[in-house]
Amino acid sequence: MVKHYRPPGKKKEGNAAKYVTRSQALKLLQISLPLFRRLCIFKGITPREPKKKFKGTHHTYYHVKDIAFLHHEPLVEIHRTIRTHEKKIKKAEAKKNLERANKLREQTPKIRLDRIIKERYPRFVDALGELDDCLTTVHLFAALPALESKKIDVESVHRCRRLAHEWQAFLSRTHKLRKTFVSVKGIYYQAQVEGQTITWITPHPLQQVVPDTVDITTMLNFLQFYETLLGFVNFHLYHSINLKYPPILDPRLEALAADLYALSRYVNTSARPSITNSEADHLDGSDEVEVKENEGQTEDEKSKLRLAQLQHQLPSNEPGSLMHLVEDISGEDEEDQDTKECKNLFKNMKFFLSREVPRESLLFVIPAFGGTVSWEGEGAPFGESDQSITHQVVDREVQGHLFFSREYVQPQWIYDCVNARIILPTEDYMVGRIPPPHLSPFVVDNEEEGAYVPDYVKTIKRLQNAARKEVLPLPGVGKEDLGDPQNLLVEGINDRAEANEAAQRKEKMKMLEQQYHDELKKELQGAAYTPMGSNVGEQTCAGEIKTGEESTSNIKQNVEDSANMPLVMMSRRKRKLLEAMQISNERKRAANDLIKQRKKKLEESKR
């Protein structure tokens, strides 16, 4: 590499002045590489891509300002003191001075990340916007085994579990969960909190193995940051619904590994009095915590109640707190349409989970959509024999007593209902049957791209339309919906409309094609006839015949030519871009075609 001569005393210019390589940065900061990485993870500093890589392409470059930012970071100093402290402890231990060693160990300075979190996410919304990775990591570590060899300690696993459950309990309480998807990799959830869409995955509740290729220290560094972040986020969220944050849980339930239920119980019981005191009094104080405070009350009653409540509190409270209360209530009213829909999806439905279904997931999902749920085991709110249970979720043939008052469904039914936002007919989801395909709710705008749409999407759309047409989508009658002649009629109409649309589209396409071909022909003929008009000579006759022949055979060639003509005029960059686009489009189309082909084959084999 050519090194340009820079006279001594002259400052660096350009990229060399703006960026430093990683090793230069380490030298500047006087820290080790692992610590540098750790700091980068905490501070969210990533390498940059300078326009000119002055030391070669195999180096990592950081911006000088980023490094300066790290240089002023108090964490560097704290890490240094920790290191000297560790040396002291080691010395004390070597001298068998255990007392001093223990004392020193207790005094080891601790890293606090709150300032960094505030720095990285100045607003709460910013933190929510980047919560995806945080949640996924925390959920993963909540499911990992605590391994001495991998430095995953039991405490951190427990902490992760607690944080994850707190988060879920909040979503479940405020009905902010929007989509769920059971994939081969794990269960995806999507929630909408303060306008931010947050998606995360939880692994299936089975043993996860940490492979040797994974550098666990990096993961633990991330985890340390994410744990703190999620703690603060949870605090903020709980604060926003007037709850004390580190929630105190029922130790009995906790011991039974029903943390989530314990949490949600806590959330519900303690949230109610703080928001609406008199309402809670009005309701019976039974242990049925999932019953929502507004349940079974008409709007009129509610407003009356509120009025009474306000009057009741007027003399006793200061105006400030009153205002606060009003705000609270208006806040409740502000619930958007989406939340209401989610809240009422499983309203008045009681679920019972059998042993073999994924309990944690369903305990989270069902209450989030307004359902009441119990499970087999100790500490459950109600037993299997409860007559008011409407649905029992089972994943294998039931050996015990079959209740006729309830429906037995596979767990997929719940996830599908949640995604479709309607109560689907349970027939297909009965035990022992292979359920209809489970579709990803994240594939939304596939229609405009012309991508392949599975059949079941259409079925669900039809059902959704039917449910919307009905004045009141009564839960539990979803099954009869199909048999309803009126509903069938609606379906028919839908079908016909769709068919009409398709036909129209086809016609249009045909028209366009026809037009195009006509134009082409005209052009060719024009080309052939113009020589006639001009005064060239008698010989043109022969030429005309020739061109006529050629024109018929070379239509395709001409079309291609006319399409490629502008390519000549494009700059190389644009041409390459166009080519890349065409290739990617072609690839997409090929994938779609493949699926369609398979579909065709399947249908043929069925016949």
Add this chain to the structure above:
Amino acid sequence: MKSKMKKDSKFDEEFQKSQQLTVESDSDFGYEDSSQDYGSEDSYASSEFEDGDSSSSGDEDHLGDDNSKDAEAGKGGPSKDEDFTYTGGSLALGVANDQEDGSGDSEIHQGVETDSSEDEVAPRNTIGDVPLKWYEDEPHIGYDVKGKRILKREKQDKLDSFLASADDPSSWRKFYDEVNDEVVELTKEEAKVISKMIKGHAPHSHFDPYPDYVDWFKWDDAIHPLSNAPEPKRRFIPSKWEARKVVRYVRAIRKGLITFDKPKEEDGPYLLWGNDSGSTEKSNHLAYIPAPKPKVPGHEESYNPPLEYIPTQEEINSYQLMDDEDRPKFIPKRFTCLRSIPAYENYVQERFDRCLDLFLCPRVRKKRLHVDPDSLKPKLPSRKDLKPYPMACYIEYKGHEDAVTSISVEASGQWMASGSSDGTVRIWDVPTGRCLRRWEIGEAITCVAWNPLSDMRILAVSAGQDVLMLNAGLGDEEEQKKIRELLYVEPSAPDNSDGKTLSVSWHQDDKHEALKLKHLKTVTAVEWHRKGDYFSSVMPAGESRAVLIHQLSKKFTQMLPYRLHGLAVRSTFHPTRSFFFICTKKTVRVYDLLKKKLIKKLDTGLHEASSIAVHPGGDNLIVGSKEGKMCWFDMDLSSKPYRVLKCHPKDINNVVFHRTYPLFASCSDDSTAYIFHGMVYSDPNQDPLIVPLEILRGHASSNGRGILDCKFHPSLPWLFTAGADKVIKLYCH
């Protein structure tokens, strides 16, 4: 135990004078103390044990030595009695000792035949501690007490001994005593003892190494204290030093020198984003780019995807053949129920990869174009508006027997000349396609060019190293005469001129009634000046004389007074002014012929230019190259190309402008010719408009070559193309 120790001491006493082995023996006996003791306690096995002990200790020679010495020394009479009385406690030992002495006595008499294995019994061999090697070759193994030889036993057959040992159940207890040349058999008890000793246990099974401690002293009934000393004073008064220490601590605490550990602060979360004032704060850091969100899964990742998403077994097998990059990372699978989903094995790995991406990948904002690819294409004016231009093949001129390398259209447009690699030049009647005339030059023609004057129908032909001026034989008598005069040259002319400096000699060629200019090197191109008197020839290998300008009327050749940089490819005259363009492989140089200086150097940026054409206006020119690119130069604008058009995949052979219509064309080895609309506006601020109009096909390629030359009709929008497939085509509008 004590008795044995005593016995040791007795031995010591006995051998102190004679032997200096005392220390050694002492230690030996010390080592064997416990065993001896055991032996003495356990009367029934004592004899056997001691024998076994002596053999197993590995110091048997030594012992034997001692014993023999003992025997030699005779009876230690006086000390024996003492010994006996002292030991007293153990009767058995006394007996043993007694026996020992007794046997010692008896041995003197009985000698060899005693097979007793008692320790005290001396071995029958008396050679002492000498290497047995000395006796290896002797028939005897040593001497007994009486000095008689002890003969070796007969050697047993190994096989027999093995068989015997296999039959004998107690063979594992037998071993061979080399010194005494006999087989010794241990009893079971002895074997047990040995095994215990090997393990490091006490040899005797009844021996208790940890007996209960018996406290012999009893305080119970005692009246008096153990010590009669009075209680010291210090027991009653407080410690002065302690008091001082306490005072020091108190003072230190008061002064704040000693601080106590504060109760731990709970550093749990708090309301970090209390009042969202952070929104107004502006961070003075670099722009932060949030990490892209991970991709959300599609239908195919479902645990129960629609059936059509699952690849067939053949498809999965075909993935194995794929390149690693192309291979799909995720293969959809189907599970019939939720409970049968296994753990996803790559979960942690994928998470880790994501973590790495988060802190190791440089983040760059990229604009993703969500546009229709067709919208990227520039909007071109409609082709219909730009008519007329050649579109379709109208006439084919056939007759050449090899690739047509060059064509030229006469100024009036009535005739067309063509040169081919078969060595012929033909003149065609353009409208009819008839061949009017044909010359056999004999060498492959590289270039043909009509004189641009319409009344001077001279054809310049370059073939090999010659340039021929052919009289086309068209036109009336007067014209013919004029041409003939012009083409006549004195045969002696070349001798008169300065032959050394000039590379060209002018000859009269009688065969074709032509003028012949003989060059030193192969000529590739000939170009006429617009006035028809001057013409230039290019010979790329000519170095400084690569480009020559000839004057026909004076039969005079001159070379350019400039140094050429690079290999000359083509040259051309400016259509209106006295400029001359020389195209080398990478650059185009423009010279003023009158002022004799370089005006401009145009940098094409091409690897190898192949052709050049100047717009009739004179300010624009195009250069075609062998990499299929065409450069349009606006000479007023800059020395860099105004527009580079990449249209042909193969070499461009010729580019040409139309003289009246705003058209230009390029022809290439890919057997296509492109027609462009190239409008140059008189307003200098308006850039030239270039629109591709048509791709002309029809020529077949031969030997990898396509269309070798193309020329426009001088007045009509027609294009002639000469193909390597021996055909000339005329494309009309």
